[in-house]
Amino acid sequence: xxxxxxxxxxxxxxxxxxxxxxxxxxxxxxxxxxxxxxxxxxxxxxxxxxxxxxxxxxxxxxxxxxxxxxxxxxxxxxxxxxxxxxxxxxxxxxxxxxxxxxxxxxxxxxxxxxxxxxxxxxxxxxxxxxxxxxxxxxxxxxxxxxxxxxxxxxxxxxxxxxxxxxxxxxxxxxxxxxxxxxxxxxxxxxxxxxxxxxxxxxxxxxxxxxxxxxxxxxxxxxxxxxxxxxxxxxxxxxxxxxxxxxxxxxxxxxxxxxxxxxxxxxxxxxxxxxxxxxxxxxxxxxxxxxxxxxxxxxxxxxxxxxxxxxxxxxxxxxxxxxxxxxxxxxxxxxxxxxxxxxxxxxxxxxxxxxxxxxxxxxxxxxxxxxxxxxxxxxxxxxxxxxxxxxxxxxxxxxxxxxxxxxxxxxxxxxxxxxxxxxxxxxxxxxxxxxxxxxxxxxxxxxxx
Numbered sequence: 001x002x003x004x005x006x007x008x009x010x011x012x013x014x015x016x017x018x019x020x021x022x023x024x025x026x027x028x029x030x031x032x033x034x035x036x037x038x039x040x041x042x043x044x045x046x047x048x049x050x051x052x053x054x055x056x057x058x059x060x061x062x063x064x065x066x067x068x069x070x071x072x073x074x075x076x077x078x079x080x081x082x083x084x085x086x087x088x089x090x091x092x093x094x095x096x097x098x099x100x101x102x103x104x105x106x107x108x109x110x111x112x113x114x115x116x117x118x119x120x121x122x123x124x125x126x127x128x129x130x131x132x133x134x135x136x137x138x139x140x141x142x143x144x145x146x147x148x149x150x151x152x153x154x155x156x157x158x159x160x161x162x163x164x165x166x167x168x169x170x171x172x173x174x175x176x177x178x179x180x181x182x183x184x185x186x187x188x189x190x191x192x193x194x195x196x197x198x199x200x201x202x203x204x205x206x207x208x209x210x211x212x213x214x215x216x217x218x219x220x221x222x223x224x225x226x227x228x229x230x231x232x233x234x235x236x237x238x239x240x241x242x243x244x245x246x247x248x249x250x251x252x253x254x255x256x257x258x259x260x261x262x263x264x265x266x267x268x269x270x271x272x273x274x275x276x277x278x279x280x281x282x283x284x285x286x287x288x289x290x291x292x293x294x295x296x297x298x299x300x301x302x303x304x305x306x307x308x309x310x311x312x313x314x315x316x317x318x319x320x321x322x323x324x325x326x327x328x329x330x331x332x333x334x335x336x337x338x339x340x341x342x343x344x345x346x347x348x349x350x351x352x353x354x355x356x357x358x359x360x361x362x363x364x365x366x367x368x369x370x371x372x373x374x375x376x377x378x379x380x381x382x383x384x385x386x387x388x389x390x391x392x393x394x395x396x397x398x399x400x401x402x403x404x405x406x407x408x409x410x411x412x413x414x415x416x417x418x419x420x421x422x423x424x425x426x427x428x429x430x431x432x433x434x435x436x437x438x439x440x441x442x443x444x445x446x447x448x
Contacts, residue, residue: 016143019141019142019143019146019147024150024151026209027136027141027151027211028150028151030133030136030203031133031151031152031153031155032154032157033202033206034130034155034158035159036158037096037126037196037199037200039158039159039162039163040162040166040193040195040196041189041195041196043258043291044189044259045259046060046064046259046260047186047259047263048189048190048192049063051182051186052186052187052189055115057400057401057404058397061392061395061397061400062116062392062393063112063115063116063119064252064256064388064396065388065389065392066116066120067120068127068384068386068388068389068392072385073127086215087212087215088132088139089136089208089210089211089212090208091132092129092133092207092210093205093207093208095129096126096129096201096204097200097201099122099125100196100197100200100204102118102121102125103122103197104193104197105118106118106193107190107192107197108190128377128380130380130384131380134152134360134364135372135376136210136211136213137152138376139213139372140211140213144364145306145361149302149304149306153299153303157299159292159295160295162192162195162199163289163295164292166189166191166289167289169191170184170188173185173188182263182264229378231366231368231375235433236314236362236366236435237366237367239432239434240359240363240433241379242428243428243429244379244387245386245390246387246424247356247383247387247422247425248382248383248384248387249391249421250325250391250418250421251325251356251387251391252387252388252392252394252395253329253417253418254351256392256400257414257415258332262290262341262345265336266290290345293345293348294347294348294349294351294352295349296346297346297348297349298349299349301350301353301357302353305353309358314435315429315433315434317358318358320350320354321350321352321353321356321358322355324347324348324349325351325355325418325422325425326419326426327344327347328344328345328347328351329344329415329418329419332344332411333412333414356383359379360376363375363376399414399417400414
């Protein structure tokens, strides 16, 4: 498939053959399991650590950051192995089996140091698999722009399925006399880690039946990660990678604080607003169920991606994604009613689809074939590594402490910070992002 783009940055029709139903099913199942494993516990981690384990803001921020360290290690280990030495599907199988063992123990670990070490270990094992599933899919798809959205959307469906399942499980827990619904839900979130472990074992077996994805036969003696680093110095990748750090920090505000924010909202308004009570019955409680609304809109955005990538330049789509980040944080900061807040949750579809999803596409099409897995892992380093490490500390120890007095969080103060960060990122994109040189485009056009 040609990687040449038109003058405004939009790809032309490639005339590629259709995606076969068998390959479609294989890759869709891979994405479903990949994100169901993560979606089981990530949205509810913050209230589990703070509300049930009783960890401090600093300890919670450190644990959240530790889980992102794997994205730092990943580019220099997983990318090199997958690009040079080892079949990608086999590496995924081993990683998910080991990850399942580690995440199982997180459910019952109450001591801070042990939880921190296990989180660090799990991040090292799991984080590289996010980029490698993308890389495997890109390797086999006939047409990236046309086909990847319909494949990746199944990861979103997996996230929604487990989120709603966990929400209904928490909603069905009995509340003993003298306890509160929030305390019972916080304790019940331990089951989410066990569910993730079971899904991890299933994924490990499933990966053995994925299409064979051997390492590149060329330049086997070279380090793929360092080659990919050299390509990142070009535009538009340089601007994209630099913007990805603050965007990932903004993204982390959502995943750190939204579950608790929504849980308190649900408990406060469920009796007063009949609409809110109905939503709770459909999606469950504990925040994670409501957050799946964002994944539902993500499905719509990804389904529209083949059309959007033909109609809009990459820069325009990235700008829409950043605007959605700003809009969501503005709503969270200044609204106390369920309906507009749910609309803010729904903006997640544009945040993810138009920035993160499109960014991974840009990374793939702006790098040469034999370093693409490493380039994907390098961008994963920024999105799921550096940005989350810095963002976790910033969202908890810095802004969380600033916005919390006597255990009560001022969400207007809290969410105003990522709001203004989003607007600054938009300005940076508009000023500095430009497509690659014609020479670089021509070189990439010769790579499959």
